Amino acid sequence: MTQSSPKQRISITVDAQLLEEVDQLTNNRSAAVEQGLRLWRRKQIEGQLRQSYQNRSPADVAFEQEWAEFAQAQMEEILDSEDM
Numbered sequence: 001m002t003q004s005s006p007k008q009r010i011s012i013t014v015d016a017q018l019l020e021e022v023d024q025l026t027n028n029r030s031a032a033v034e035q036g037l038r039l040w041r042r043k044q045i046e047g048q049l050r051q052s053y054q055n056r057s058p059a060d061v062a063f064e065q066e067w068a069e070f071a072q073a074q075m076e077e078i079l080d081s082e083d084m
Helices: 016-025 029-054 058-083
Strands: none
Touching (some): 016 029
């Protein structure tokens, strides 16, 4: 896990019902909000990666397939040589 950086105090406005539900689950609102922001950030990054992956060109896809086949063949050779 990464080291914590200094904390910064913020003020936010949230739905009253949501806050009540959070309060029922934890006694540390700050930690809940921080965890929620980390999850949101992770989902944003995953979405960007997914979009980038889905928008690859056919040439990129072919290159990746060739590389995967090469790597697999190399690994099989290594494993075969260790069995001897």
